Amino acid sequence: MAKGPSAWRKMFLPLGIAFFLIAVALAYFAFIVWGGTNVVKDDVFILDEMMSIEDVMDKLSKEGFVKHKKGMLWLAEQKKIKEVFPGYYSIDPSMNNNDVLNVLRQGKFQSNVVSVTVPEGKWRPEDVAVSIAHQLNLDGAAKNQFVSELLGYFSSYKPNPSLSSNCAYTCIAEVDKELPNFFESIIPNTYSFERTATAEDVYGRLLDEQAIWWDSEFRVANLNRLGLSPKDIVIIASIVEKETNYSEEKGDLAMVYINRIASPNESAGYLQADPTSKFAVGELYLRRVTKKETKCDCPFNTYKNKGLPPSPICLPSKETIDAVLNAPSHEFYFFCADPANFNLPRDQHKHILSKSYEEHKVVARAYQLALDEYLRKNP
Known part of the structure; x- marks a missing residue:
């Protein structure tokens, strides 16, 4: 006799339930193994000692x-x-x-050792210190303490509005002159530190590495050739760092500054470097420097003060420092950005060098017109 529907249900219902439960179990197993939503933190998980898996799970x-x-x-x-x-x-x-x-x-x-890259080109010591702290996996209060302690080992320049008599924005004054200057004391590079390195450890290592770096035959010979100190070289390099991204002309621009310092008959000893005026007024990314900036009384303004500024205006790369050391001799006293730059990638922007102010004025006027047109199209 044929079985009725109820008999079939009684036979297959348990099987269906069993298959369903197996499917649920397999899905749960797959989620446990491959589910990607359980891990929510991107960081280094530290175990100081051997731990049971139960304790590790608790710690995670x-x-x-x-x-x-x-x-x-x-x-x-x-x-x-x-x-x-x-x-x-x-x-x-x-x-x-x-x-x-x-x-x-x-x-x-x-490893307990971490690679820390000291960033080049930074205008502010705080930015360098924060970058180092991040690479040591410090955050929150620990990061703030590290940054404060590291900066405390160095002299730096801070905004001082009381000195800004006719500056457009602010002026800069040095503090703690007995301490080594931050930008003069560090060579941007990649260094190895223990993860537990303190600000004092980092400070000591950076000073040691800087001393070793300067004690090379190439650098000592070129310091003697140019008659300049490491401090002078780093100051010039910091200006060149902000003048150009085109590596091939860095040495030529550096020699223009060296010529202007050494030959007051041609330039009256004034560098007239736009990056120093930007730094002096605290407007670091101005597209055009005007009289408003060049009249600032700040000691960093090389339009109003002869010779080099009192310290570097940024942390120059070691490549730029070496380009200054290796600067070729020439008789140019002026340079201006090439008017053709606006059609080129930024790392190909060049400058045109001139021997006389009359030559320089022609190039400068052409550049000003090109800049006017560029700003009109890119407000």
């Missing part, structure tokens, strides 16, 4: 690396992970539970 959860620890702990048990070695483990939200456990199990931990 408490430090905000994962939202849910139970699923990861269950997976760790299936993978037979019982303990994790001490170390520095790099974890980020692109990882799923299985990825994290593989990193912990395979010992793919980071």
Whole structure:
């Protein structure tokens, strides 16, 4: 006799439920293993000692690396992970539970040594110090303390409105003159530090590396050739750093400044460098320097003060410093940006050098007209 619908239901309903439960279990297993939403923090997970997997899961959860620890702990048990070695483990939200456990199990931990790149071209010491702190994985109060302590080892220049008699914005005055100047004491490079390095450790290392860097045969010979000190070279390099991105002309521009300092008959000893006026008034990214900026009484304004400014205006790259040291001799006393620059990428912007002020005025007028047209089209 044929079976009725109810009989078929009684036969297949349990099977359907069983398959459904198996599917749910498999989906849950897949989510636990490959689900990518549990890891929420991008940072270095630090274990100072061998820890059980249970304690590691607690630590991951408490430090905000994962939202849910139970699923990861269950997976760790299936993978037979019982303990994790001490170390520095790099974890980020692109990882799923299985990825994290593989990193912990395979010992793919980071060294206690971290590479720190001191950034070049920065106008403010604070920006350099903050960058170093970030690379040492410092944040919050620890970062602020590190930055404050590192800057405290150096002399720097800070805004001092009381000196801004006729400046458009502000003026700059040095503090703590007995300390080494920040930008004169650091060579931008990549250095290795322990992750636990203090501001004092970083300060000492940077000074040591700077002394070693200057004690090369090439640099000593060129200092003697030019008759300048390392401080003079770094100051000139800091101006050149902000004058041009075109590496091939950095030495030529540097020699113009050196000529103007050495030959007051031609230039009256004034550098008349636009980057120094921008720095003096605190407007670092002006597209055009006007009399409003060049009349500032600040000691950094080389339109009103003879010779070099009192310190570097930024942290120049070591390549720019070496370009200044290797500056070729010539008899040019003026330069102006090439009017054709507006049709070129920024790293190809060049300058036209002139031997006399009359020659320079012709180029400067052509550039001013080209700049007017550029600003009209790009307000």
